[in-house]
Amino acid sequence: MHRSQIHPAIRACLYALLALGAFVMLLPLAWMLLTSLKTFPEILRSPPAWLPAHPQWENYRTVWNGFAYYRFFLNSTFVAVMVIAGTVLTCCPAAYAFSFYDVRHKELLFGALLSTLMLPAQVTVIPLFKAFAALHWINTYLPLIVPAWLGGNVFGIFLLRQFFRTIPKSFIEAARIDGASEWTILWRLIVPMSLPAVLTVVIFTFLWSWNDLFNPLVYLHDESTYTLPVGLLYFIARAEQLTGGSAGLVPWHLVMTLATVMVLPIIVVFAFAQRRFVEGVAASGVKG
């Protein structure tokens, strides 16, 4: 179908539909941002103000300095960095092993790993909670980080293996003849050749770690250890005490400020690497 084949009226409808849909998709985010720039009286007024009279950028300083929000942000960042590091350091070698070595029962083992994608977190969480409690790991980040350092991101291994398998074996043979060790071949040859796939894995790992609510909820009970998603809900629940507001009045302007701070890193990463997101999702559908 070429451009010329579409009737101009239909074209206009097409764009109108797309724009309307886009408006609906972006409206909640716009409302979040607008609300984050209002004052408390503007929120409490009946009916509340549509737009902030003067954008209150101080709200961002308020939530950053007060309520230990920077602590939640640093906690989230620390966990995400550690999880990403562990994922790259263990998923790349695993994907390499499953792509290039001829070992008996290799496919069976890989199938077993892949099957865990079907395993709901609800099945494993209770035994894991019991074990982590016995190890005194509750209120530490170890339950969130250690699985990542043991190839916990099976989707990552799958994605990297798909990519590695397109690399001709002759590359590896040539490097072996040159005397390169397997470790060197992996990190100096294969990984640099597969940077798009590695980046896709890094981005999705970041996304899962940053957005995760379930695991922090189960393993982190002390406020000072909270990550952003738990921290946000904690802030809402304690808003009256934290802001000195009166009963039942949630300072929505500050809640939306917190939500914006939490959403912003994702939007930034998405803006710079949206092709990686799309390819990662498409790859998950290819295999089915």
Next chain:
Amino acid sequence: MNARRAQLLWFWLFAGPAVLGFACFSLWPMLYSLWLSFCRYEVVAPPAFIGLRNYSYLLKSDPAFWPSIKVTLFFTAVQMPLSILGALGVALLLNQPVRGRGFWRSVYFLPSILPQAASAAVFVYIFQADGGLLNRVLGLVGIAGPAWNTSPTWALPVLVIVSLWSFGYPMVIFLSGLQSVPRELYEAAHIDGAGAWARFRHVTLPLISPVLFFNIVMGIIGALKVFDLAYAYGAAQGLEPGGPARATLFYGLNLYQQAFTYFHMGLASAMAWLLFAVIMAITWLNFRLGRRWVHYGD
């Protein structure tokens, strides 16, 4: 050391951590959870074997079990088809020769990657009875909107609407499926006089049936496992998640509360295994029916 032995050694050095992780964080907990599902285990005392009593209690006596199944099934039955239709519709629009396709795709995809805790907070505020954006807009056209969040009738439909905001994953999968349909087929159908609907029905649909099927199956499984959104939506109102009147007590949320609010961990393990059994059954059906319904080319 011969080459074969060396390869075996490297294999285990490289894949060993992942296999160890599989054993520690998937296989062992899975089997242990199955054992716990036959035990009374309330944390304070060690697990004690009680046979099938957890299962029979859930099916016969537990006051929250069936309500949570009803909530989950309603959500699945309404949300999954709507989100598949929305995703397919937008993917079909984006598959037309439009300018700025990358931009539109980003806009429609973005909400799907945002943290559900943040989305829940934003929508709780939008759906507030007094001062919420929705009721104010409705007020402009003379409609007095209900108290969406606290009404037992509306709370669950509201969660359906909120989750429909994020159909980006199936949309992108549809889009990649649509883009793999060969242009010549459309041209041939066009020459044969097939209209737009006929082309969709007889060319597009059969060729994207694998991704359609995949999206439906993943949509069902995703809907059955809902947790983050339901929990966050309750917590963002400063309430115990699951309310009002168990209207949003999803199965996953009920399970979490049994395990980590009431510490009925044996009972929660039984719930987890019922969920797992359903997911395995759907996966199995997926393989069986997939062969019959889905058109795989070549």
